[in-house]
Amino acid sequence: MAKNAIRSVFVCRECGGQSAKWAGQCPECGAWNTLEEQRAAMPASPKGTQRAQYAGDSGIKRLSEIPQDQETRFSTSVGEFDRVLGGGLVAGGVVLLGGDPGIGKSTLLLEVVAKLAQNHSALYVTGEESLRQVGLRASRLGVTEDGGLRLLAETGVEAILALAEKERPAVMVVDSIQTIFSEALGSAPGSVAQVRESAAQLVRFAKQTGTVLFLVGHVTKEGQLAGPRVLEHMVDTVLYFESDSGSRYRLLRAVKNRFGAANELGVFAMLETGLKEVRNPSAIFLSRHEQPVAGSVITVTRDGSRPLLLEIQALVAESPLANPRRLAVGLDGNRFGMLLAVLQRHAGLATAGQDVFVNVVGGVRVAETASDLPVLAAVSSSLRDRVVPAEWVMFGEVGLAGEIRPVPNGEDRLAEAARHGFSRALVPVKNRPSRGHIPAGIEVIGVDRLEQALELIRDA
Secondary structure (H helix, E strand, O other): OOOOEEEEEEEEOOOOOEEOOOOOEOOOOOOEOOEEEEEEEEOOOOOOOOOOOOOOOOOOOOHHHOOOOOOOEEOOOOHHHHHHHOOOEEOOOEEEEEEOOOOOHHHHHHHHHHHHOOOOOEEEEEOOOOHHHHHHHHHHHOOOOOOOEEEEEOOEHHHHHHHHHHHOOOEEEEEOHHHOEOOOOOOOOOOHHHHHHHHHHHHHHHHHHOOEEEEEEOEOOOOOEOOOOHHHHHOOEEEEEEOOOOOOEEEEEEEEEOOOOOOOEEEEEEEOOEEEEOOOHHHHHOOOOOOOOOOEEEEEEEEOOEEEEEEEEEEEEEOOOOOOOEEEEOOOHHHHHHHHHHHHHHHOOOOOOEEEEEEEOOOOOOOOHHHHHHHHHHHHHHHHOOOOOOOEEEOOEEOOOOEEEOOOOHHHHHHHHHHOOOOEEEEEHHHOOOHHHOOOOOEEEEEOEHHHHHHHHHHO
């Protein structure tokens, strides 16, 4: 047998690129001070052997020769999880789930795989916990009848794949990918080379056998998935589990999905008995005040395919500082500064000597421009100390010239507002539906200028 050729390589923490010599800057991605020395064992391949095909049979085929049957999905029996996945799981799909430590990644997947095991064979591979620890968590979550669920405590990817070949599970969970290592490499588990090689072997197995594969990934202090960026390109779906510190609500967000829409959002509540899906998240993000307060405005944002009612709060106060503070939580800070300039130029409301704070209640981050009008309405309400009526809801993009621009899916937003009992909506003129399409119980007012909208709010 040929001896293993052991050599030192320098691997980039950011992209996984390799270099024969150390350098201050990665030659692949240009990141600075990210090259780390690793010793990799490179086993010589026997003559005449080839690597296994990544995703099935090779060979050139015509497009017309490829079956065009629609992918059949099967449900996880967790509605919010299915929503984020795009309607369910696809055979051979690979899902990467990331999140902060202790946020509930293992809890969520154990609940999901236990329900899937009622009708499908499932294998839960744990590299961080013992089987007893997994069993104790399952008991706490009330997972007693596991059906076809099998557990495996193993960190060697070759051993995992050998056992998976015998079991041939329909669903397999690997928790977590940072603990898995390949004997073909000499570097420590969790290194860039090990994560990349182990993930490649697991993904290859999933594609060839049609197994649905879940990979749990750690995140860095910046909130990004740890390991090489190529890991996100290898999988079909990337999910992030998010939560504010101290909050019992968890947001499951899709940032990549080859089988559905990206940026879908699922909401869960963490209870003593595990995670419970929240089917009506608008209700938890709306804080009904006992007394009307200035600076509070309700808007309808859209996350993926779901309209979501949110409360935006603003506080304007005299500043003791030479440079007043501008702070936006849950919104783009640069856009917030631009909106304040538009408010001064086109509505005559100056905030030069005041601190201005804006917050999206519930810890949700709003990335779309439909929140422009509610943000300025909340700032105007706090500055003038005039209450916006509680039954009002509004949305719309504000341009630099002070115009109110339309936003997508206006009718869906109005239907969601009407369903929660709001009686008046302030929207862009082009988002106002025709008379026959206005939801029952809500009056829709169209505006095309910022000053017009603020005047209506002031006179309400």
